[in-house]
Amino acid sequence: MISVIELQNLINRAIAEKGIPETPKELYEPIRYILSLGGKRLRPVLTLMACDLFNGSILKALNSAVGLEVFHNFTLMHDDIMDKAPLRRGKPTVHTKWNEAIAILSGDVMLVEAYKLMMEVDDNILRQVLNVFNQTAVGVCEGQQLDMNFEQMDSATVAEYLEMIRLKTAVLVGGGMKIGALIGGAEEKYANLLYQFGENLGIAFQLQDDILDVYGDPEKFGKQVGGDILSNKKTFLLINALELAQGIDKEELVYWINAENPETEAKIKEVTAIYNRLGIRQLAETEINRHAEIALRSLEEITANEDKKQGLRSFAEELLIREN
C-alpha cells in the first residue's frame, strides 16, 4: 500500500508540475505563491486513498485530487480577505502581499482552474463528479457565510456550531472522498458511505482543532495556545461553557469575555480553569468520538480490501491524535 507521505509527495509534485500560465503575472503569480505555502494536503490525500480503496488507479484520480486542493486554496485566498488575515502559514496573505483586487480575481480564476482539473475524469462519471463538486463548493461558501454570521451573533447553540463546521470544513473532505471513490469505480452506495466517513472525520478534525487551541502543547502546536480564548472565538468549547456555567463560573466567564484589554496570561489561565471545572474538554472529546465512530461504522459497511480499509482507519486515527 502506498504510504501517506508518498501520496503527499505525489500531490506536491503534481501541483509543482501543473502548468500555471505566466501572464498576466498579477493573476497567476498569487496562485503559484499560495500553492507553494505547503500544508498537509490532507484533502487530496484522502481523495487518492478513496480511489485506491476500490482498486482504482491513483494516477487517474490525481488531477481531480489536485483540483480539490486548488479549490481549497481558492477558499483560503478569499477567506483571508474577508477575515482581514495578515498571515497564512506564517507568510503574508495574498491580499497583503499584493492587494485585494488581485486576491479576488486570482481566486476567481483558481475556482475555474479547479473545475478544469476536476473535469479530467472519464466521460461516464463526469456529470456525477461535477455534481458532487458543485454541491461541495456551495456548501463551503454557505459555511463561510455562517462562520461570518457567527462572529456577529450574541450567542450560538452547539447545533448551529456543528452545522457551520460541517459546511465550512467537513463537506469538502466528504465530497473529495466521494469523488475519489467514483473515480475508483465505486458503486454509488459505497461512494456515499465514504462521503459519510469523510464528513464525520472532517467534523471530528475541526473539533480537535478547538481542543488543541486550548490544550495543545505550545512547543508542538505552531500557533499561540489560547488564541481562541483571547479572541472570544465561539468554538465548541466556549459555546458549551456558556451553556453549562452557572453562578460564579458564569459570572467569571462573562467577565473575561467582556474585559477590555485583559491581561492575556490571566485570561487564558482563568477561562481554561473554568473549562476544566465544567469538563468541557471531555464533552468535546465525546463529540469527537461520536463522529469518529460514525465515520468508522460507515467504513465498516463498505465491501473492500481489508488492508486498505485499515490504512484509512489508521490515517483517521493519526489525524485525531495529532498535536498540531
Place this chain on the structure above:
Amino acid sequence: MISVIELQNLINRAIAEKGIPETPKELYEPIRYILSLGGKRLRPVLTLMACDLFNGSILKALNSAVGLEVFHNFTLMHDDIMDKAPLRRGKPTVHTKWNEAIAILSGDVMLVEAYKLMMEVDDNILRQVLNVFNQTAVGVCEGQQLDMNFEQMDSATVAEYLEMIRLKTAVLVGGGMKIGALIGGAEEKYANLLYQFGENLGIAFQLQDDILDVYGDPEKFGKQVGGDILSNKKTFLLINALELAQGIDKEELVYWINAENPETEAKIKEVTAIYNRLGIRQLAETEINRHAEIALRSLEEITANEDKKQGLRSFAEELLIREN
C-alpha cells in the same frame, strides 16, 4: 422567428423563476438583487439565437443561457469591488449595499451556480460545453486583470487595447454563442464560426461604447457624455489620439490629461475638438466596421436557414447603431 423581445422576456422569466435558496440570506439576497437590476440580457439572447440558428430547441438552451447571464453578473459583482464602483445601473453596488465580504462570497457562489446551470445540457455535449465555458471564464478574468493593469500603465498601444476588450468583453459573447450552437446541434466547424461572429460583434460593441461615451446624445445615452474624457480612461479614442496628435494638438491633449481639477465642460469640449481634428471617430468606426465585417463573413460561411441568419444580422446591426 422569435423576436429579441420575446427572447429577453423568456430569459427574464427563467431568471425570476430560478429557485435561489433563501438561507443564508446574506449569501443569496445579493444574487437576487443583482439579477433583478435588469440589463439587456444580450449575451443569453445571443446564446438562444445561436441555438435556434441550427434549429435546436430554444428551451433546451435556456438554462445554459441563464448560466451565462449569472456568470456575467458574477463578474460585475466582483469587478465593482475591484473598481470601487458605487453604482451599477443607477443602483448601489452589492459591496456598498452590503459589504465587501458579502460581495466576494456571494459572487463566488454565483460562479458555482453558473456552472450548475451550464451543466444542464445533454451528456453527449457536456464536456464540450464546459470546455468552452472554462476557456471563456479564464479569458474574462484575464481581461479584467489586463484592464486593471491598463489603468496603471503610462501608455498603451491600440493592439493592447483591442486584446484587453477581446478578453474582457468579447470572448463571453463568442463563448455564449458557441455554447448555444453546440446545444442546437451544430457541427464543431459552424460552432467555431459562430464564436468568431460573437467575438467580433463583442469587440465592435465595445468600440461603439467608446464612441457613444464621447459622441452620444446626452438625452439618450443614460450616462454622462464625456465621462471617459474626464477620467482620462484609455479608450480606443484616447490611445489613438495620443499616437496621432502632433504639435499643438499633442501639447493641448497632454495638458488636459495632466490638468488637476480642470473645468469639466472645457476639458470635454477641447478634447473632443482634438479628436475631431484628428478624425478619431472615423478611425473607431473603421475599426468597428472591420470587426462587423469579420462577424458577418463568419456568419455567411455557416450553412443554415437564411431567415434566421438574417435575424442575427439585423440584431447585430441594431446593436452597432444603438444610442445607449
